[in-house]
Amino acid sequence: MALFHVARYAGPEAAGPEAGADGRARALLERLQCRARERQRRKQPQQQEPAGAAQNSEAAGRRRRRPRRARRRECGGPPGSPQAPRGKRRKVDGEDADAGSGEEAPGESSESAQAAGPPGDSGERPPEEASGPPAHALLLGGFERSRAPKVQPFLPSWLAEPSCVGKSVTEDSVPIEDIPAVHPDMQKKLRAHGISSYFPVQAAVIPALLESTANGFLVARGGYRPSDLCVSAPTGSGKTLAFVIPVVQALLCRAVCQVRALVVLPTKELAQQVSKVFNVYTDATPLRVALITGQKSLVKEQESLVQRTADGFRCLADVVVATPGRLVDHIDQTPGFSLRHLRFLVIDEADRMIDSMHQSWLPRLRATTAARYTQRTLTCCPQMPLQKLLFSATLTQNPEKLQQLGLHQPRLFSTGLARGGPKDADADGDSGGKYTFPAGLSHCYVPCSLRTKPLVILHLILEMNFSRVLCFTNSRENSHRLFLLVQAFGGVTAAEFSSRCGPGQRKVVLKQFEQGKIRLLISTDATARGIDVQGVQLVVNYDAPQYLRTYVHRVGRTARAGRTGQAFTLLLKVQERRFLRMLAEAGAPELARHDVPGELLRPLVPRYEEALSQLEQAVKEERRQKAA
Numbered sequence: 001m002a003l004f005h006v007a008r009y010a011g012p013e014a015a016g017p018e019a020g021a022d023g024r025a026r027a028l029l030e031r032l033q034c035r036a037r038e039r040q041r042r043k044q045p046q047q048q049e050p051a052g053a054a055q056n057s058e059a060a061g062r063r064r065r066r067p068r069r070a071r072r073r074e075c076g077g078p079p080g081s082p083q084a085p086r087g088k089r090r091k092v093d094g095e096d097a098d099a100g101s102g103e104e105a106p107g108e109s110s111e112s113a114q115a116a117g118p119p120g121d122s123g124e125r126p127p128e129e130a131s132g133p134p135a136h137a138l139l140l141g142g143f144e145r146s147r148a149p150k151v152q153p154f155l156p157s158w159l160a161e162p163s164c165v166g167k168s169v170t171e172d173s174v175p176i177e178d179i180p181a182v183h184p185d186m187q188k189k190l191r192a193h194g195i196s197s198y199f200p201v202q203a204a205v206i207p208a209l210l211e212s213t214a215n216g217f218l219v220a221r222g223g224y225r226p227s228d229l230c231v232s233a234p235t236g237s238g239k240t241l242a243f244v245i246p247v248v249q250a251l252l253c254r255a256v257c258q259v260r261a262l263v264v265l266p267t268k269e270l271a272q273q274v275s276k277v278f279n280v281y282t283d284a285t286p287l288r289v290a291l292i293t294g295q296k297s298l299v300k301e302q303e304s305l306v307q308r309t310a311d312g313f314r315c316l317a318d319v320v321v322a323t324p325g326r327l328v329d330h331i332d333q334t335p336g337f338s339l340r341h342l343r344f345l346v347i348d349e350a351d352r353m354i355d356s357m358h359q360s361w362l363p364r365l366r367a368t369t370a371a372r373y374t375q376r377t378l379t380c381c382p383q384m385p386l387q388k389l390l391f392s393a394t395l396t397q398n399p400e401k402l403q404q405l406g407l408h409q410p411r412l413f414s415t416g417l418a419r420g421g422p423k424d425a426d427a428d429g430d431s432g433g434k435y436t437f438p439a440g441l442s443h444c445y446v447p448c449s450l451r452t453k454p455l456v457i458l459h460l461i462l463e464m465n466f467s468r469v470l471c472f473t474n475s476r477e478n479s480h481r482l483f484l485l486v487q488a489f490g491g492v493t494a495a496e497f498s499s500r501c502g503p504g505q506r507k508v509v510l511k512q513f514e515q516g517k518i519r520l521l522i523s524t525d526a527t528a529r530g531i532d533v534q535g536v537q538l539v540v541n542y543d544a545p546q547y548l549r550t551y552v553h554r555v556g557r558t559a560r561a562g563r564t565g566q567a568f569t570l571l572l573k574v575q576e577r578r579f580l581r582m583l584a585e586a587g588a589p590e591l592a593r594h595d596v597p598g599e600l601l602r603p604l605v606p607r608y609e610e611a612l613s614q615l616e617q618a619v620k621e622e623r624r625q626k627a628a
Ligand SMILES: Nc1ncnc2c1ncn2[C@@H]1O[C@H](COP(=O)(O)OP(=O)(O)OP(=O)(O)O)[C@@H](O)[C@H]1O
Pocket: 194, 195, 196, 197, 198, 199, 202, 233, 234, 235, 236, 237, 238, 239, 240, 241, 392, 393, 529, 530, 531, 532, 556, 560, 561
């Protein structure tokens, strides 16, 4: 007697013990016939394969090779449903047949194709249907006809959700006493220099920076490395003091003089301006500021940085303000110049500095600051938490560009809205979007012709009676020629500022302009960024700037620190459309049109003609001297 009954075959045994050998033979015969039928059908084209056969073939465990995608889709069908695999295979067949032959029909999806089911659901399909694409099939290909969807930039959350800074320097300022974290001595100094309240960017950034140095600059808050800060605020909104005050206050508790703060700026003049502000706030403190820009000889600058002692070198500067090229010179050539104790790296005009990365100043700097973490001798000393501070009125929001600076858990302070829309691509490939302009700035454009351009600027100065005008051209040659022309015309004290002049001459010119001895300064973009000359009433773009960023910085030389100012851009007919579109796309306020009628220029023409012929002579003379 069998204790267990093992049912090896479901068919015959399932019929019961009464089923005899006859029954088993019949069942076997049926199965063989079924297999023969299936083999016969498989020889026919795939499209005509009846659903029943497909099921049988699967039941028999004989799978044909089908495209992986088709198989994946099949798996998604309701398990056990006889229609699902069949319907899906039909669609797959349709895809294969029509790949690349047409465009995707709107509203048709794989689901709808399945839901439609085979016509008549008979299991057999008419031959004409197999030869053509089914109407409900999903068609692939046709890429040449469809528009590629626009790539939406994705910003990391620190860029997309900045800490907002008030826009109005006059309305959003904060009284000095409302930020008690600033030392009373520092507050006294601020008041002594006519500052009674902080501008919005200062009110936001100063407490954030002081917080990271609350336990002294050697140890960051909670022992963690502080966040790097990126600050984007309009021109003339007081960004310089936003870093000078906290840096000076943090370093006041230092015991040994080492380079703890390094400020890198794109031009000599700008570096000089920032070092002056540091000098004001480090005055009567033990802190020393060194300026390294190449305006003095290398040896002279070395003497301000280090002193040779019996047992090595002594550092002489706590704060170093530098241009990138000269900084690299000192890293390479000044014995004893060390940045191992650097606590603050300030990158002013950061977007421009990122663009000048080809000068390889940052990798050289990184190499020197990173050295401190690898030297065995320093393992017993606490690691200085280096903090990077980026400032600009047009700070790039391109994460890839910012990534080059190796920012640590950065925070963004910005007056602009969070960006990321498709309009944000600037002409120079940068992520631009909406830059904020000073509230007191009124801009307009003056349509003119190439011939009347010099007359227009003379008219603006002489007739509209502006006392301090900064005029920008796109090249040093243009600056020089316009300067010669204005000089020959007479009646206006003018000077030029470009790389044609030596650093000494440029310094003198800038000072005279500040003092009001020069009424019209004709400059290249050398003065477009950062230069803070009080009382500039009018900025004239004699040559229209090519990029929005350039425009923002140029016009930002007026209407600073809450004052009012005007900016005129002279546009030739051919430039008008492109320029106005550039501004509109960037969300800049609409420029008013300021027409200068011909009759207003006519009285100037005789003198102008004379000046032109003098200019011709002067240019010829210059050429002759150059050739000699
Ligand atoms: N809190 C303040 N109160 C009054 N004046 C201030 C204050 N802060 C700064 N200023 C003045 O505002 C002017 C512009 O400041 P600063 O040069 O720092 O602007 P900025 O934001 O760096 O401009 P840019 O982007 O053009 O470099 C300076 O003359 C400065 O002395």
